[in-house]
Amino acid sequence: MSFRLGRLLGGTAFVSLILASASSACELKIGSPSVLSGPAAQWGIALRGAVEFAAKEATEEKLITIDGEACTVSTSVIDSKYTAEGAASAMNQLAAQGIKVIVGGVGSPEVTGLKPVATRNRMVAMVNSFAKNSIGPQWPNVFHIGPGPSGWAGPIIDAGRERFKFDSVAIVAPNDQGGTDVAGVNGDIFKEKGVNVTQEYYQRGTTNFAPIVTRVMNANPGALDLASSPAGDAGIIVKQLRQAGFEGPIFRLGGPGFDEIARVAGGVDVLKDFLWYEPIYMDENMKALEEKYQKLMGSPRPENSDFFRWTFAARMMIKAVAAAGTVDDPRKIADAMRALPVEDANIGKGHWIGQSFFGINQEMSYPFAIGIVQNGQKQPYLRAEAVSEK
Template structure:
């Protein structure tokens, strides 16, 4: 026979509560007990959406990798990583709004903004809000001592341009180039750099700027065909625009080479052309060496973990690596809320990726501040309708 024991509330409930508290204190903190916040800023709608969505995918993936391991180590706790994203619309106003949104969520480190207009609007507001940011813009002065929390996620054309243009010129024998770009800061800053880079390799350069938002490039395509450049440089043209431009160039009878030594990559040009077999001479920058075993594994891990194929845009690996550095620095600093500590950790650590190994810092020569990530890039070529393996180009640190 079981004897019932009557429990009195006054004597027992405080004892039980105390015991529960002591047990909880003895248990290690779980990832859900604390949260690390990072941001992702870029155009997530419109013609440049694939760039911004790649930034978000890189941040989401790095967060998922950390969470898969139980969270990010911050001090004596492991914390769940959460990404806060904002569509900055590829405008200066959108960049400023993105910084203020992240501030409202107490986010102090972000991948992006992506383009020059966004970066121009984002940086001064982020300086006031105390936000570390990794831009992929090619704007002049993208990083500068004036904005000590601003970092560069990849190298500018002045770093890799001489190597890639020299090799492309040797392959395709061009002596003139027409640089096509939007007629705002996102196009003109990089356009001016590219004019000099091509000229330095003995290639006569001209420019053709168009209104951002253009959807019919047929008139521009005819002007290009009539000008008869040996090659066309499209590196500052957003992916959606690049696909239309390539299509209408070939329809207009263009038979010269096409270059894409920027963030567009190969996919939009190949898509617009109707297949790589339609391209007799095409060369492009891969902002990461896409055929490298490390990048191949990165994409496989993304598919496994995120249950979806990775973005094809070449900025996806760039932003994955940038997000890795942010999370490493937060772990070293022991906080996601003190941007100065995080920035100090970034400057003092050697950049390293689980997929691309050790990298380095650059920027002192070009910008006066060593806050530009130095990881390998790639040079892709299609010759007579056949796509060659992407060559890995290692970038030295400073």
């Protein structure tokens, strides 16, 4: 009887040892509030693809080692629906999972909803938003994946004015923070360059853009800026404006999405004269990243070029975790992030910026591209160097 009891107790202790070892295994779990439905889903799909790729890359290459143990990296991606409420709900679900490291969301409405939850649950986050208060001293653990229009709208407007003559512009955007903040920044930059500005706003989710198209045509501006209108909306607006006879250049100074805009509009030739911000200048290093994704994930990378920016962001977060030597201390991870250079093997070198615009130096800046369609023909991208505040 005592022999059997001893064997039973010994077996129990052995199983407990195995379970304790498994529970103490080093794992970084990256949470990602990511819009996966609606007109902005293309942005969220790019984010999801990037964090999943970076997680698998870090695990296979053993990029995080803590106390001599290689850490695995996994992800938890939840649809944030491109709303503040959806993002807050997603963040609360991630917090319930015990997640402390966040990469996402993709736009201002989401970031507005996620920051209070991140602060309350002491998370460290890398976000994307073109809002005027995307980051700030009051959110010391929140970083921004790349410059907004305050950094790159000026060079793109200059490129447009070199090619097309106009002295007025109508800016069209959604009437929430994701639209009004970007439209406001763009409008200020146009005005600084001597361009008269009018603004038209619409309710997010609108499907009938005829009234806006009519008002724009009646105002007769020399150019149009679609600001941060989702790619699906932007394509419809461009198509209807061109059908109505609008001849001026059209800017998209609110993020990538060219392929989807061209598809919805009816083709590159329909765009006629069109300029946009492309977050990445494609060269051999970027093509190598595409090939690595294909090899590691077994499929082509997500179509939207925001994939590259989010890959950079996720890699930077993973580097910060490795440098901090912890997967669950957000303050140490944030401190380590600030000390890292803005640099990536594929994207290249950049700078930390943001002090002059946000009051905190926690925005990554790296080389980008200016996309141009002229007379219905897509032109070679123009490379623009990383914006610096020095």
